[in-house]
Amino acid sequence: MPRRIRILPEADSDLDDHFAYLLGESPSAAFRFLESADKTFRLLSQQPSIGYLRRNAKPSLKDIRSFPVTGFPNWLVFYRPTTNEIEIVRILHGATNIPRILGEDL
Template identity: 45%
Template sequence: MSGAYLIRPKADRDLDDQSYYLAAEASSAVGHRFLLTAHETFGLLAANPKMGWHARLKHPELAALRVLRITGFERILVFYRPHRNGDPASGACLANLRVLLRREDIG
């Protein structure tokens, strides 16, 4: 695997929203560090797609989703779908579908 990843539009908005929130509530440095760490996590997952655990969501179309925490921001979860031979449209090894703050019930 090449380590390439694709950030879907909703995940991109999730990243922006979380970064802005962290910048406003903590500092701009924390918001920036979150973005850097998130992209490091995405690269690591693209190279090692089985690193996360199965999301175990109830909807059948979401059965293949995996999830992993972003290091240093453990309440923020990356939901992604690995692609064995690369995404047909982009060639990416995984697609990040959402980046969400952990809640009690996300399924």
């Protein structure tokens, strides 16, 4: 049974930012990105262990996993599976300084 999907405020803001950026480049790509992100969230809710387990220095980000947005491999969904839900923590472009943003161990 799929887990409930909960998008945290920072991840929601990330979605808005990426959509706005893509909208300036290609409106159709921007809408495809949102659809693909939703599809990825649903996949993660059905297969929560599919993503790569990240090493993180911040206790608040323990058990964070990452998985690329379907069709947009340069964008990664950072999420935490729990017993009943999938918490979408961030959606970041691979060119950003992810260790700095998430406080990851290198």
